[in-house]
Amino acid sequence: MARRSRRVLRYLYAKRQARSTSRADGPGYIYAFVDRRRRFKIGMTKNFAQRRVQWDKQCPSSTRRWLPPIAVKSRRRAEALAHLSLEFHCADRPKIRCGHCRKKHVEVFVFAGNGSVVWNDLVYPLLQKAARA
Numbered sequence: 775m776a777r778r779s780r781r782v783l784r785y786l787y788a789k790r791q792a793r794s795t796s797r798a799d800g801p802g803y804i805y806a807f808v809d810r811r812r813r814f815k816i817g818m819t820k821n822f823a824q825r826r827v828q829w830d831k832q833c834p835s836s837t838r839r840w841l842p843p844i845a846v847k848s849r850r851r852a853e854a855l856a857h858l859s860l861e862f863h864c865a866d867r868p869k870i871r872c873g874h875c876r877k878k879h880v881e882v883f884v885f886a887g888n889g890s891v892v893w894n895d896l897v898y899p900l901l902q903k904a905a906r907a
């Protein structure tokens with residue numbers, strides 16, 4: 775799926791931010807990994823160590839690079855806000871079959887440029903902002 779318009783994303787972000795935290799929400803982590811240098815997958819979990827093992831088992835990739843997880847108070851809320859702001863800033867949001875496991879992973883964001891620079895200068899600050907929002 776391609777990016778939605780910035781106007782729509784701004785509206786959705788404000789709406790999600792105004793919503794109170796649901797009872798199903800709670801502490802956990804926002805996790806991220808990058809594959810093929812430019813494809814960032816962002817998700818949330820209660821247990822990062824377990825989620826990472828699960829990913830590496832279900833979708834083995836020799837090119838995956840795990841990034842430091844971010845501890846958050848409300849993992850669902852932080853993830854939803856992170857996805858919206860990443861969609862706002864990304865070059866593409868592809869929904870293609872994974873070359874490693876053949877599944878269609880959702881919430882994958884592609885950015886132009888060097889993966890480390892994109893992580894340090896854009897993705898990590900956006901995740902931190904979502905964690906505090």
Ligand SMILES: [Zn+2]
Binds near residue numbers: 832833875
């Ligand atoms: Zn996969």
